Amino acid sequence: MALTDEAIDKIKAMILDGELTPGSRLPKEEILAGQLGLSRNSLREAVRALTAMRILITRQGDGTYVSSLEPHLLLESLSFAADVSQGRTALQLLQVRRLLEPQATGLAAALLMPEDLQELRDILDRSRAATTVEEFVAHDIAFHLRIVEAVGNPVLSMLLRVLSTRTQRVRIVRGSRTRHALDNAHQDHEQILGALQSRDALLAVSAATVHITAVEQWLAASLSDDPLRAIDD
Amino acid sequence: MALTDEAIDKIKAMILDGELTPGSRLPKEEILAGQLGLSRNSLREAVRALTAMRILITRQGDGTYVSSLEPHLLLESLSFAADVSQGRTALQLLQVRRLLEPQATGLAAALLMPEDLQELRDILDRSRAATTVEEFVAHDIAFHLRIVEAVGNPVLSMLLRVLSTRTQRVRIVRGSRTRHALDNAHQDHEQILGALQSRDALLAVSAATVHITAVEQWLAASLSDDPLRAIDD
DNA sequence: CGTTCGACATACATCGGAGGAATGGCCGGA
DNA sequence: TCCGGCCATTCCTCCGATGTATGTCGAACG
Numbered sequence A, B: 001m002a003l004t005d006e007a008i009d010k011i012k013a014m015i016l017d018g019e020l021t022p023g024s025r026l027p028k029e030e031i032l033a034g035q036l037g038l039s040r041n042s043l044r045e046a047v048r049a050l051t052a053m054r055i056l057i058t059r060q061g062d063g064t065y066v067s068s069l070e071p072h073l074l075l076e077s078l079s080f081a082a083d084v085s086q087g088r089t090a091l092q093l094l095q096v097r098r099l100l101e102p103q104a105t106g107l108a109a110a111l112l113m114p115e116d117l118q119e120l121r122d123i124l125d126r127s128r129a130a131t132t133v134e135e136f137v138a139h140d141i142a143f144h145l146r147i148v149e150a151v152g153n154p155v156l157s158m159l160l161r162v163l164s165t166r167t168q169r170v171r172i173v174r175g176s177r178t179r180h181a182l183d184n185a186h187q188d189h190e191q192i193l194g195a196l197q198s199r200d201a202l203l204a205v206s207a208a209t210v211h212i213t214a215v216e217q218w219l220a221a222s223l224s225d226d227p228l229r230a231i232d233d
Numbered sequence C: 001c002g003t004t005c006g007a008c009a010t011a012c013a014t015c016g017g018a019g020g021a022a023t024g025g026c027c028g029g030a
Numbered sequence D: 001t002c003c004g005g006c007c008a009t010t011c012c013t014c015c016g017a018t019g020t021a022t023g024t025c026g027a028a029c030g
Helices: A003-016 A029-036 A040-052 A071-076 A079-084 A087-109 A114-128 A133-149 A154-163 A166-175 A178-197 A201-225 A227-231 B003-016 B029-036 B040-052 B071-084 B087-109 B114-128 B133-149 B154-163 B166-175 B178-197 B201-225 B227-231
Strands: A056-059 A063-066 B056-059 B063-066
Touching (some): A003 A040, A003 B040, A040 A056, A040 B003, A040 B040, A071 B071, A071 B087, A079 A154, A079 A166, A079 B003, A079 B071, A087 A133, A087 A154, A087 A166, A087 A178, A087 B154, A114 A133, A133 A178, A154 B087, A166 A201, B003 B029, B003 B040, B029 B040, B040 B056, B071 B166, B087 B154, B087 B166, B087 B201, B114 B133, B114 B178, B133 B166, B133 B178, B166 B201, B178 B201
Antiparallel strands (some): B056 B063
């Protein structure tokens, strides 16, 4: 393995061992390079890799620090994975979302505050007025995110956000007969909101499952309809 | 933003645009650095960050290539997040697992082949004979992983694997009254296997929920029992 | 004719050094 | 006390050069 990769692992190990804790400061490049037995240049590559993963934070003129290491922060760097996934892999992501998000929605049924419900109502009203796909998707994302945030678990929120990024949703919506798909989605959203308003967790789970499964099936159908896309995947 | 970070985004954008596809080869460092308008050294930092995230792959003497970009591959780099999480954040991860894994287990009920069931039986038998915590945890991981893999969704498998790494499980088990906790876990596993053998998806979901929730509660209790740990988190 | 081995070109890996730029703290003046 | 400029520290960027692994191509051998 390359020296730089070893350095990455060593720094990770220092964090796992508690030698470096969230917020603590690393020795300056020159010193740390000496400690780890490599050149400053190679060390910088290791540090850069860790900053890209949100494990370290560098500030020019100040120093390099260990990040808060909050899992939802580290999750963020994953959004790229969802952005590039198409075809079969997008379907895999969507299946995970189908298994996870309805449960989160069910939990939220008991946790949403009246003002949350009102805001969900507003979001749906605005989404009905959306004229472009991008606009509708923005409301769509806001709707689901708002529900999930009621659970109060940032890891859950970030994970569901990552599982279905903006570019991915737009791609899916565009792939289906847009007008029809949008109407269906809107109706599904109404169903979910209705269940949440009546605090019916079981119904909320079911409505969310129906909704996401519908999306899943549009995607699966568009894949098998379109041999090219199915193949290049 | 730093030049290197811009380069990272540019390379990502080239992939998203389809300019670079999985498996395709990048221009050599010197050339690519020129194209992106920075030095070879800074470019290397960008490439190194992307290789650490499994987006690129470099081979000395050959070249740099775009990886397969399989989401489950990109997910792997997340295991560090679970490894460092303790206390409250570990609880957040475990809650996500509680919401997700039972559903996956329910799906698996219809998909597990007879030989899979037999292997699960073997795993449980071996786990009963485990003498150390590490050994038990290894069987524990194998048991859950084996079930989830029946779904045939690599993203799901990797995500559940990441949500609860070896170091994390060991930490949790050690934090509880070990002997008692192990007995309980084993009984839970038997319940889950029984449900799977009788192809009872609903019961499998419930048994898995009970099992993971029990773990969750052990962890939550050990956190509130131990003010020190609760605070330093 | 097929296989093997070695030399060569290619491209990444690592290094040392140097100047630029941003940050934070110190200090003096109002 | 507050404000603004000076200055040390630290990361950022670049250059040039050498080390090392990979793949290729051709010659030698069985």
